[in-house]
Amino acid sequence: MEPVIAVIGATGAVGDVFLRVAAERHLKMKELRLLASARSEGKTLMYDGKPITVHEATRANLEGADIVFCSADSSVSKQWGPVVREMGGVMIDDGSAYRMDKNVPLVVPEINGDDLEWHEGIVSIPNCTTTPLVMALHAMRTVAPLKRVTAATYQAVSGTGAAAVRELNAQVEAIGAGRAIPPLEVYSQQIAMNVLPQVDDFADDDYTKEELKMRNETRKILHQEDLKFAATCVRVPVALSHSEAVHVEFDGPAPMEALKAALRVMPGLVLIEDPTQVVTPLQAANSDDAFVARLRVDPTVDHGVVFWCVTDNLRKGAATNAIQIAEELLRRNLVRRPALKR
Ligand SMILES: NC(=O)c1ccc[n+]([C@@H]2O[C@H](COP(=O)([O-])OP(=O)(O)OC[C@H]3O[C@@H](n4cnc5c(N)ncnc54)[C@H](OP(=O)(O)O)[C@@H]3O)[C@@H](O)[C@H]2O)c1
Numbered sequence: 001m002e003p004v005i006a007v008i009g010a011t012g013a014v015g016d017v018f019l020r021v022a023a024e025r026h027l028k029m030k031e032l033r034l035l036a037s038a039r040s041e042g043k044t045l046m047y048d049g050k051p052i053t054v055h056e057a058t059r060a061n062l063e064g065a066d067i068v069f070c071s072a073d074s075s076v077s078k079q080w081g082p083v084v085r086e087m088g089g090v091m092i093d094d095g096s097a098y099r100m101d102k103n104v105p106l107v108v109p110e111i112n113g114d115d116l117e118w119h120e121g122i123v124s125i126p127n128c129t130t131t132p133l134v135m136a137l138h139a140m141r142t143v144a145p146l147k148r149v150t151a152a153t154y155q156a157v158s159g160t161g162a163a164a165v166r167e168l169n170a171q172v173e174a175i176g177a178g179r180a181i182p183p184l185e186v187y188s189q190q191i192a193m194n195v196l197p198q199v200d201d202f203a204d205d206d207y208t209k210e211e212l213k214m215r216n217e218t219r220k221i222l223h224q225e226d227l228k229f230a231a232t233c234v235r236v237p238v239a240l241s242h243s244e245a246v247h248v249e250f251d252g253p254a255p256m257e258a259l260k261a262a263l264r265v266m267p268g269l270v271l272i273e274d275p276t277q278v279v280t281p282l283q284a285a286n287s288d289d290a291f292v293a294r295l296r297v298d299p300t301v302d303h304g305v306v307f308w309c310v311t312d313n314l315r316k317g318a319a320t321n322a323i324q325i326a327e328e329l330l331r332r333n334l335v336r337r338p339a340l341k342r
Pocket residue numbers: 008009010011012013014015035036037038039040057070071072073074076094095096126127128158159160161162163313314317318
């Protein structure tokens with residue numbers, strides 16, 4: 001099948017990378033429609049060396065689309081998800097609107113591609129901090145069951161969108177030129193030369209929504225509701241790639257050599273074998289892989305390890321994962337299934 005593909009949010013940070021990754025991977029399509037808000041109507045974006053005019057996301061512009069990638073905010077996903085489903089297409093949603101919906105698979109193809117079999121017209125991709133973490137955990141749980149996970153994140157500003165990258169750049173430029181920091185628009189505090197130990201709003205239990213997303217999404221993807229999990233999510237003045245320091249406790253012996261062997265064969269993951277070799281956000285940028293480094297024993301528990309994990313949040317954290325889901329849906333003939341219950 002050569003699908004008609006539409007991208008809602010084509011002008012955004014994820015949309016930009018989506019267009020590059022789709023061209024690199026020669027994503028099968030017979031037509032590509034680039035959609036955004038009314039503000040972008042008539043703009044031109046390049047796809048694989050060819051200009052395409054951007055149009056407003058409307059019902060008419062979605063008519064006949066087989067696969068719709070949505071990378072805007074939750075209200076946009078909620079507006080168009082039911083419409084795409086009703087028109088018989090499938091929406092692959094980058095946002096958080098449907099991730100925890102029990103009728104919506106939340107998928108990292110290397111882990112739970114089989115969950116695509118029960119989609120009903122909407123598939124979600126995880127938060128950009130969840131994806132690399134679950135890839136490492138999925139490999140490790142082949143050695144011993146997971147008991148408890150704690151993580152601290154160091155998240156790039158591109159995770160907030162294109163406007164946040166502009167804000168960091170403007171602040172860095174102002175500091176370099178000895179000027180006052182321009183008025184804040186995206187974050188509530190200066191991000192350059194600073195770290196913000198709050199990502200997203202606070203929830204009722206004093207965790208932030210980002211921290212709860214990591215916990216809930218990890219449990220859903222791994223099909224392990226009883227996994228003990230706590231995270232602290234932090235925004236850092238880095239443009240691209242999210243990093244995480246992760247502690248994992250196992251429910252039984254997990255020999256280091258067996259863990260390394262499991263990580264080595266995990267598709268999409270690169271293990272840096274030498275525990276004294278580091279990998280930084282800049283080194284992970286523009287790669288589709290999740291990198292695991294500094295793997296070492298956690299001596300504070302009976303069976304546990306600590307590691308560092310870095311991933312390009314706009315690639316495997318967003319666009320690449322979404323495109324891999326489309327490839328998997330096409331491979332399994334799950335786009336426009338006639339018997340699909342909707
Ligand atoms: N950045 C990441 O690392 C990352 C990772 C995973 C998931 N996500 C998710 O991906 C989504 C997009 O993130 P982003 O970083 O690309 O944000 P962004 O740079 O702010 O881009 C937002 C996009 O949404 C479009 N949009 C806004 N309102 C719209 C409307 N009413 N109808 C149609 N399109 C509309 C914008 O179009 P205009 O240009 O016309 O305003 C723009 O193309 C978010 O849900 C985010 O949570 C992001």
